[in-house]
Amino acid sequence: MSNKDNIKLAAKYIQEGKLVAFPTETVYGLGANALDPMAVAKIFEAKERPSFDPLIVHIGSLDQLKSLVREIDNRILKIANKFWPGPLTMVLPKSDIVPDLVTSGLNTVGIRMPGNEIALELIRTSDRPIAAPSANKFGRISPTTAAHVKKQLPDIDYILDGGKTTVGIESTIIRLTDKGFQILRNGIITREDLETILPFDGNTEIEKGSAPGMLKSHYSPRKKLLIANENISITDFSKSGLISFTGKLENGVDKVIRVSENDDLKDYAVNMFEAMHAFEDDTDIETIIAEPVEEKGIGIAIMDRLRKAEFDWRNQ
Ligand code: TXA
Ligand code: MG
Numbered sequence: 001m002s003n004k005d006n007i008k009l010a011a012k013y014i015q016e017g018k019l020v021a022f023p024t025e026t027v028y029g030l031g032a033n034a035l036d037p038m039a040v041a042k043i044f045e046a047k048e049r050p051s052f053d054p055l056i057v058h059i060g061s062l063d064q065l066k067s068l069v070r071e072i073d074n075r076i077l078k079i080a081n082k083f084w085p086g087p088l089t090m091v092l093p094k095s096d097i098v099p100d101l102v103t104s105g106l107n108t109v110g111i112r113m114p115g116n117e118i119a120l121e122l123i124r125t126s127d128r129p130i131a132a133p134s135a136n137k138f139g140r141i142s143p144t145t146a147a148h149v150k151k152q153l154p155d156i157d158y159i160l161d162g163g164k165t166t167v168g169i170e171s172t173i174i175r176l177t178d179k180g181f182q183i184l185r186n187g188i189i190t191r192e193d194l195e196t197i198l199p200f201d202g203n204t205e206i207e208k209g210s211a212p213g214m215l216k217s218h219y220s221p222r223k224k225l226l227i228a229n230e231n232i233s234i235t236d237f238s239k240s241g242l243i244s245f246t247g248k249l250e251n252g253v254d255k256v257i258r259v260s261e262n263d264d265l266k267d268y269a270v271n272m273f274e275a276m277h278a279f280e281d282d283t284d285i286e287t288i289i290a291e292p293v294e295e296k297g298i299g300i301a302i303m304d305r306l307r308k309a310e311f312d313w314r315n316q
Helices: 004-015 037-047 062-068 074-083 117-126 146-152 191-195 265-281 298-310
Strands: 020-022 029-033 056-058 088-093 108-112 172-176 181-185 224-227 240-244 255-258 287-290
Touching (some): 004 029, 004 117, 029 117, 062 074, 062 108, 074 088, 146 265, 224 298, 240 265, 255 265, 265 287, 265 298, 287 298
Parallel strands (some): 056 108, 224 287, 240 287
Antiparallel strands (some): 020 029, 172 181
16 A cells, blocks of 8 residues: 555656556546646557547645636535535536647636545646546556556656545536536436536537547457347357346356445446456456446446456457
8 A cells, every 4th residue: 555655656657747547436547647747648659549539637625626727616616615526527617728639629627626635746746737547558447556656657757556446436527507417428427416416417418529438439349249149148248257246146156256245236347348348357257247237326337347348248
């Protein structure tokens, strides 16, 4: 685990324009000084990420927010007060100091204050806002441990180890409209949570181009992954690994990873990427089967990740 000295060194690296992977409460991020285009360019290179997919900027204080956005209204402050530090990203009109590379040329920037002490300490010590996508190769499984980062990005300058992340899936991303908020990516902060502050204004009518990174295929293991359904008989697959939630599909499966002991969807979120990594690395497994959940509350975010992980494999 990282200590103060590790964080100090990592903060110095950030100031020098290097890449530092660090834990957040959601997944590990691959960070660089958000105000240094040369440093940000290294993120795209290391991840092999297309430049049309914008980055989230991580902040350690509301003062930092002020410098990055055009204006801060009451709604923004209300949401920030309720959900930050935490797994929520707000897409807001950007100020001129945010490099175009960070936002892929959009006039908005995604910002969040992460709810992880190491992340906050890194941002505050480096005294820079930190641009960071999830610390995986583009399109692959997101990392929830330092070892997952090392597996996909062995050559980056530094990895701060903060143990396993506590939320396990990426932040909810919203943007504000005249009517309220729209959801660009679902996470464990749900529509219902946000509705306690602002009215919901849909998540289907998103203008073309407003969420360029929301691709159909993502989080993809290097092995076939299928979501269990009526048409999939698990016993048809040899060398199958099941990501099990309720336990009811476990008969006849070669290996099982149970993501929750007591049917808690939060546990599914916390453990799902780790289970995918474990089966991806397991030479005894050829096919990964995932148990679906009802699309309600956090279940929406879980099914979103599973569908994207399945996408490339469904028709093979
Ligand atoms: O939990 C998280 O959000 C993690 C941790 C590291 O903070 N980060 C993360 O970053 O998931 P990434 O790059 O894997 O996903 C961020 C998504 C991108 O796909 C992008 O489409 C969207 O956020 N995004 C970023 N800036 C945006 C903007 N200005 N407008 C619309 N979407 C944006
Ligand atoms: Mg990602």
